[in-house]
Amino acid sequence: MPDRPAFDPADPLGIDELLGDDDLAVRATARRWAADRVLPYVADWYERGELPDPRGLARELGAMGALGMPLRGYGCAGASAVQYGLVCLELEAADSGIRSLVSVQGSLAMYAIHRYGSEEQRRAWLPGMASGGTIGCFALTEPDHGSDPSGMRTRAVRDGGDWVLTGRKMWITNGSIADVAVVWARTDEGVRGFLVPAATPGFTAHTIRHKGSLRASVTSELVLDGVRLPAGAALPEARGLRAPLSCLSHARYGIVWGALGAARTCFRAALEYAGTREQFGRPIGAFQLTQAKLADMAVELEKGLLLALHLGRRMDAGRLLPEQVSLGKLNNVREALDICRTARTVLGANGISWEYPVMRHMANLETVLTYEGTSEMHQLVLGKALTGLDAFRG
Known part of the structure; x- marks a missing residue:
C-alpha cells in the first residue's frame, strides 16, 4: 500500500497532481518572472499610480511566450488553455494590472485579429504583438455604454473607398501606449471592427489618472475625430456584436x-x-x-x-x-x-x-x-x- 501523502497547506486538495510536467514548468517560469520583475517593485508602482516601463515588460512577457499564448502561428506559443490560465494566475498573484496587460494584448487585441482578421492583417500585426514589440488595445467600452455595447455611439461611415471613424472610447487598458487599437464602431452594416494605428491623424489617447484601483496599469480614453482608414483596416470576418x-x-x-x-x-x-x-x-x-x-x-x-x-x-x-x-x-x-x-x-x-x-x-x-x-x-x-x-x- 503506497504511503499517504502529507497534507500540504500550499496545495490542500493536491491539485498539482492533476497538472502535467509541462503545465508545472510553464507555471514555474511565470512565477519566477513575476517574483523577479514585479513583486519587488509593484507596491511602489501602485502607490505612485504608474507602470514605469510597460513596453519593456511587454517585451519580456513576449520573450516568455505569454502574449497571445493559446493562439497558433504568427509567432504565438500555441500553448494549452490550462497553461495560459496558470500564467494568468501567477501574473495576477503579483498584480492584476500585469495580468490585464497580458489579457488585453493577447485575449482581446490579438485574438480579434487572429479570429476575425485577414491573412494580411495577421501577418502584419501578430508577430510583433506576440514578441511584445507592438502593443495593442481593444476599444469597445464608451463613456455612456459599458454593459450594453449595442448602444455604442462610435460611428464608421464609408467615404469612397475609405472608412471614417468618429467617437470616444473609455477605460481602455493599454490605450495610450498602444501601437494599434482594435476599435468597434457602428456602421450601416452593423457593428464592425477596425484596426486603427495609433499614428493615424485624428486618433488621440489620454491616460486616465486618479484611479483607486488597477493603479499599476495603463488605462486610457481614446478619441477618434474623423479618423480616415483604408478599406483594408476593417476586420473582414467581424460583423455584428457576436x-x-x-x-x-x-x-x-x-x-x-x-x-x-x-x-x-x-x-x-x-x-x-x-x-x-x-x-x-x-x-x-x-x-x-x-x-x-x-x-x-x-x-x-x-x-x-x-x-x-x-x-x-x-x-x-x-x-x-x-x-x-x-x-x-x-x-x-x-x-x-x-x-x-x-x-x-x-x-x-x-x-x-x-x-x-x-x-x-x-x-x-x-x-x-x-x-x-x-x-x-x-x-x-x-x-x-x-x-x-x-x-x-x-
Missing part, C-alpha cells in the same frame, strides 16, 4: 484563473500573519475564529481552482461555452474578492498598509469584479441560459 463579445469571452477565461492568483496571495499573507501575530499571549492563528476564516478562504480558493481547471480542459477540448465562462468569472472573482476582504480582517490595521499586498489586491479586484462584464450581467447570462427567458430587455 465578434467583440466572443473576444470578451476569451478574455474572461483568463480572469477566471487570474482572480485566484490575487486571492492566493492574500490567503497566504493571512496564513503567515496568523502564525506570527500574537494577541492574548499566543498567535492569532490559534483562535477558533481566525481558523474558521482561514478554512473558509482555503475552501473557496480550492473550489475556484478546480472550476478554472475544468473550464480550461473544456476549452482545450473545444467544448467551452460562453455561459460556462460567465459562471467561472461570476464565481471566482466574487469569491476571490471575499477572500481578500477576509484576509484584510485577519491582518487588522496592517491589512491597509502597502507593506502587505492585501489592500492592493482587494482594490484591484473591485475593478476585476465589474470589467469584462459585471457580476449582475453574468448572473443574467446564466439566468437566461437556465430559464430560456431574456431579462436584459425586460
